[in-house]
Amino acid sequence: MREPVPRDVVYQYDGSLEGFYCCLFESLRRGELPAALEDAADAQPRLFAPVWIETDPAHALRVQRSIGEKIAPRALHLTETVFLSCLEEKELHLLHFLLRGWREGAGFLRRGWSDPQLALLLKAERHLAHEAHLLTGFVRFSDYDGHLAATITPKNFVLPFLAPHFAARYRGEHFMIFDKTHRAALIHQPGGSRIVAAEHIEFPAVSAEEARYRALWKHFYDTVAIEGRENPRCRMTHMAKRYWENMTELQPEKAPLPMIESGAEPAIL
Amino acid sequence: MMEKLEYLVNGAKYDAACTSSGADRKAEPGGIGSAVSGGCCHSFAADGRCISLLKVLMTNACIYDCAYCVNRRSNDIPRVTFTPEELAELTIQFYRRNYIEGLFLSSGVLRSPDYTMERMIRVVELLRVQYRFQGYIHAKTIPGASPELVWQLGVLADRLSVNIEFPSEQSLRQLAPDKTRQAILAPMGQMHQWMQGNRQALEIQAPAHRLPAARRAAPRFATAGQATQMIIGATPESDYQILRLAQGLYHKYELKRVFYSAYIPVLEHSLLPALDTKPPLLREHRLYQADFLLRQYHFAAEELLAPEAPNFNPYLDPKCNWALLHPEFFPIDVQRAGKETLLRVPGIGSRSATRIVAERRSVKLDFAALKRMGVVLKRAQYFILAADHPRGLHLPGETVARALIDPKIFAFGMEQLSLFSPGGLGLPGAGDVKNLREATEEAVLVMGRSAYA
Ligand code: SF4
Numbered sequence: 143m144r145e146p147v148p149r150d151v152v153y154q155y156d157g158s159l160e161g162f163y164c165c166l167f168e169s170l171r172r173g174e175l176p177a178a179l180e181d182a183a184d185a186q187p188r189l190f191a192p193v194w195i196e197t198d199p200a201h202a203l204r205v206q207r208s209i210g211e212k213i214a215p216r217a218l219h220l221t222e223t224v225f226l227s228c229l230e231e232k233e234l235h236l237l238h239f240l241l242r243g244w245r246e247g248a249g250f251l252r253r254g255w256s257d258p259q260l261a262l263l264l265k266a267e268r269h270l271a272h273e274a275h276l277l278t279g280f281v282r283f284s285d286y287d288g289h290l291a292a293t294i295t296p297k298n299f300v301l302p303f304l305a306p307h308f309a310a311r312y313r314g315e316h317f318m319i320f321d322k323t324h325r326a327a328l329i330h331q332p333g334g335s336r337i338v339a340a341e342h343i344e345f346p347a348v349s350a351e352e353a354r355y356r357a358l359w360k361h362f363y364d365t366v367a368i369e370g371r372e373n374p375r376c377r378m379t380h381m382a383k384r385y386w387e388n389m390t391e392l393q394p395e396k397a398p399l400p401m402i403e404s405g406a407e408p409a410i411l
Numbered sequence: 412m413m414e415k416l417e418y419l420v421n422g423a424k425y426d427a428a429c430t431s432s433g434a435d436r437k438a439e440p441g442g443i444g445s446a447v448s449g450g451c452c453h454s455f456a457a458d459g460r461c462i463s464l465l466k467v468l469m470t471n472a473c474i475y476d477c478a479y480c481v482n483r484r485s486n487d488i489p490r491v492t493f494t495p496e497e498l499a500e501l502t503i504q505f506y507r508r509n510y511i512e513g514l515f516l517s518s519g520v521l522r523s524p525d526y527t528m529e530r531m532i533r534v535v536e537l538l539r540v541q542y543r544f545q546g547y548i549h550a551k552t553i554p555g556a557s558p559e560l561v562w563q564l565g566v567l568a569d570r571l572s573v574n575i576e577f578p579s580e581q582s583l584r585q586l587a588p589d590k591t592r593q594a595i596l597a598p599m600g601q602m603h604q605w606m607q608g609n610r611q612a613l614e615i616q617a618p619a620h621r622l623p624a625a626r627r628a629a630p631r632f633a634t635a636g637q638a639t640q641m642i643i644g645a646t647p648e649s650d651y652q653i654l655r656l657a658q659g660l661y662h663k664y665e666l667k668r669v670f671y672s673a674y675i676p677v678l679e680h681s682l683l684p685a686l687d688t689k690p691p692l693l694r695e696h697r698l699y700q701a702d703f704l705l706r707q708y709h710f711a712a713e714e715l716l717a718p719e720a721p722n723f724n725p726y727l728d729p730k731c732n733w734a735l736l737h738p739e740f741f742p743i744d745v746q747r748a749g750k751e752t753l754l755r756v757p758g759i760g761s762r763s764a765t766r767i768v769a770e771r772r773s774v775k776l777d778f779a780a781l782k783r784m785g786v787v788l789k790r791a792q793y794f795i796l797a798a799d800h801p802r803g804l805h806l807p808g809e810t811v812a813r814a815l816i817d818p819k820i821f822a823f824g825m826e827q828l829s830l831f832s833p834g835g836l837g838l839p840g841a842g843d844v845k846n847l848r849e850a851t852e853e854a855v856l857v858m859g860r861s862a863y864a
Contacts, residue, residue: 254770256780279453279463283508290507308509311445315507358501359510361413365420366466367456368675371692375822376459380452390510391454 146175146241152192157181159225160202162233166240167201168193175241179233213243216251220263226299229266239263274303280381281308281319282390285355286346290317293343293388301328301337309335318343356390363391415491416501422471422482423517425672426551426574426640442543444506444513446569446635451512464515464549465505469493469531473519475589477576478680479645482519486678492521495530499537506546513547513569514538524555528564535567547635552602554594561598562632565605570635570667573598575660578653582646585682599639603664605632636667643698644691644830645674645683651721654701654712661705671698693820693827697723704730707761708754724838725831726854731757731815734794735808735858742803744796745776757815758791789814809859816851825850837861 146169153168153176155161165179180192210218221236229235239259242250255261273296281304283290290312294300301321305328308317312330319328320343327340348356386392452461468482470492476484493501498516505511516534521527531550538544548568552561565571573595577583580592608631639660643653657669673690676683701723704710708730715729716722724732734741734757743756745767753764763785767776774780775798782788793811796803820828828850829841839853 249773252770252773255766255784256770256774256776258783261783275451278447279451279509279512281509285507292509307445307447312443312507314441314443355504355508358413358416359505359508361416362420362465362505363454363456363462365417366424366462367458367460368424370675371458371690373459374457377455377457380459380461381455389454390508 145245146170146173149174149176151176152178152180152188152190153195154180154182154185154192155195156197157183158197159222160199161195161197162225162236163202163205164197165195165233166205166237167198168195169237175237176234178231179237209240209243212247213240214248214251217243217248220267223267223270224263226302227266227270228297229262229269232266235259235262270298270300271303273298274300276381276385277304278307280385280389282388283317284345284348285352287349288316290315291320291343291345292318293320293322293345295322295384295388297323297384299324299326301326304328305330305335305337360391360393412497415493416467418471418489418491419468419493420466422468422519423466423515425675426466426515426517426670442545443503444544444546446513446545446547453509453511463512464547465502465511465513466515467493467498467517469498469516469518469527469534470521471519472521474522475520475587477587477589478678479586479642479674479683481677483678493534495533495537498534499542502538503542503544506544511546513549515549515551517551518553520553524553525557525560527553528556528560532560532563532567535564539567549635549638552598554590554598556598558598558601561602562605565602565633566630568633570638571602571633572638572640573602575639575641575656577646578641578643578648578656579646582648586645586680599637599660599664599666602633602637606636606665608632637664638666638668638670640670640672642674643671643695649716649721650694650698650701650723651712651716651718653698654705654716657702658705658712669702671695671702689826689830691827691830693725693823694723694830696819696823697725697729701729709751722831724858725828726817726820726838726851726858727815728817730755731790731817735812735815741794742796743794745781746771746796746798756791756794758787758789758794760785807859809855812855812858816855820851821847 151174153165155165162179165176169176176193180186182194185192206218209221217240221240224232224236242259250257251260253260255264277294277296277300281292281294283292299321301319301324304319308319308328309330314332315330316332317330320340321327325339325341326337327343328335328337450463452463454462456462470490471482471488472490472492473480473482473484480486481488498514502511502514506513514534516531518527518531521530531553535548535550538548547570549570549572550564550568551572551574552564554573561571575595576587576590583590583592583595641653641656653671660666660669673692673695674684675690676686676688679686701710701712701715704715705712710730710733715733723729727735734755740755743752745753750764750768753759753767754761759767763781766784767781767786770776770784776784777797777799778788778792779799781791781795781797792800793804793806793814825841825847828847831840837857839850839857841850844850844853
């Protein structure tokens with residue numbers, strides 16, 4: 143492989159994984175190392191026009207295969223996970239990582255965290271996995287007439303990692319998780335789930351029944367804390383403030399919620 | 412319903428329980444829910460504790476009269492009870508909204524232990540059979556209930572626990588007159604046998620109709636094991652006694668967890684701390700740290716504490732305290748030492764130890780590499796040999812002691828220090844100093860001189 147030469151060019155692509163692989167393909171074909179790779183959706187104003195890289199599925203597939211076969215399956219896995227992460231300039235970091243992989247082979251992967259370049263990617267991967275793990279707990283669904291729906295605002299694109307967990311847990315339900323940050327939604331029906339692009343989602347009004355369960359949950363949450371043991375700092379380290387906006391129990395009290403008593407309760411005492 | 416929930420949550424909230432459980436179950440067709448073995452926190456309460464389960468009492472009525480408990484018979488409070496249907500429905504509705512990972516059910520004793528257990532079984536049975544709920548269920552058995560009922564509850568739930576309540580028999584006798592050590596330990600032993608699959612020991616047939624279809628053929632007992640809890644700070648036992656007891660329970664009954672609950676005075680009683688006594692939170696924290704060292708880091712209780720110095724050092728976590736007292740064990744060569752040895756180094760945790768062992772074959776580890784792997788060099792540096800420090804750092808004991816001081820002590824505050832009796836260590840107590848800064852400075856001098864010389 144010819145070592146690509148650093149050039150002062152910027153590649154622009156459509157933001158997809160395939161598009162990113164095509165940037166790699168072009169970089170190798172032209173023998174040049176771009177100074178930046180950017181998603182057209184968040185393009186910066188620049189003095190010189192960026193080079194537009196067209197997405198060609200055939201090229202993408204060749205690059206993808208080559209990573210798995212010539213470097214290692216783990217390199218492919220790491221690449222595709224970091225690509226979904228919120229690491230700054232992830233495309234450029236991945237480009238350097240993969241060039242090194244093709245040059246040195248799988249061996250350098252074993253250096254793991256002790257290697258500065260790898261540590262950066264492993265950290266991004268872990269950050270994503272950690273956020274996905276937190277969200278398996280923090281996602282809050284509301285019941286709209288038998289359909290469950292939730293909104294999340296994660297930093298990383300975690301929907302593909304949440305999908306298997308919730309699909310197994312609520313396999314018989316209809317549910318949706320809307321990722322407002324990345325404008326996408328995970329949609330599940332008994333039988334299967336998929337992720338679709340979603341600019342904006344309008345939620346219907348909340349039923350009395352739903353309001354009742356929200357109120358009960360909030361009341362549980364407020365009651366279960368032991369008074370005199372308040373520990374805001376500890377709560378914050380475990381559950382960063384940015385998650386609160388989507389969590390039922392952390393919403394400020396609005397208008398008093400309707401409380402419906404369940405009628406005569408069998409008195410056994 | 413709202414009020415009921417409030418009473419029954421209030422009665423249960425001092426119990427500790429989490430789901431890092433070992434239960435790992437896939438959803439079944441037509442059912443709802445799954446259990447993940449790593450455990451999962453759904454929220455964190457204002458006191459910083461993880462909320463994972465709907466933790467409630469079935470009832471706060473009780474025929475017993477335990478001195479330390481708000482639900483005791485002689486306490487004048489309103490009594491409420493969930494019907495099994497209400498509680499099952501509430502659990503499912505919370506679970507569907509992903510508020511919770513499952514149910515943690517305990518109860519006051521209604522009419523009799525057996526009657527109470529029957530009702531608890533009914534709740535769990537509704538969940539498992541009618542709703543086909545596959546999520547996590549932890550139930551607390553009632554002391555004195557018959558073994559048949561314990562068995563039935565155990566084949567439906569993931570984890571059972573019996574609270575040991577106090578670290579010594581004498582305290583139990585004084586404060587929980589209706590319970591006996593025997594009534595607590597006997598079911599623990601029995602459950603341990605059942606968990607090992609010893610069906611002969613039970614001579615009980617599980618009533619098949621009560622089990623979900625999938626479990627009828629080969630019912631298994633509490634696959635996520637058993638746990639227990641004890642109250643600390645209400646009675647005079649030392650940390651050494653408590654830790655030895657926990658270690659014994661782990662060995663003898665293979666308990667999955669022992670939980671420690673700092674006593675919060677709720678009632679006036681001549682044998683209990685006064686109502687204005689603060690719960691010993693720092694002490695509870697040290698117990699959890701030491702407990703973790705027993706379970707995950709291959710430490711023995713006798714290494715961490717001794718009859719001559721039976722209480723924890725408030726200024727250091729138990730692992731740092733051990734390291735400071737054992738200079739002969741160090742320095743450790745990170746390039747060669749086994750994982751168990753690495754785990755004993757302050758500043759190296761299980762994640763960084765695993766990384767070191769996995770990666771060191773391909774690279775010579777220096778401080779910079781160790782740092783990237785997650786080693787806390789501020790502490791570890793005095794105890795290790797690395798590629799760029801082949802002879803180790805040799806610094807005065809004071810410097811080392813200062814680096815090891817647990818910064819959390821400042822978050823816990825002076826008040827917590829005053830609840831300690833670090834007898835035998837020669838450390839300053841709350842009465843000897845003006846503030847925490849001064850206390851830690853003094854402690855650094857004492858520890859630096861006596862230990863790591
Ligand atoms: S048995 Fe004792 S500890 Fe349990 S609820 Fe009754 S009084 Fe409280």
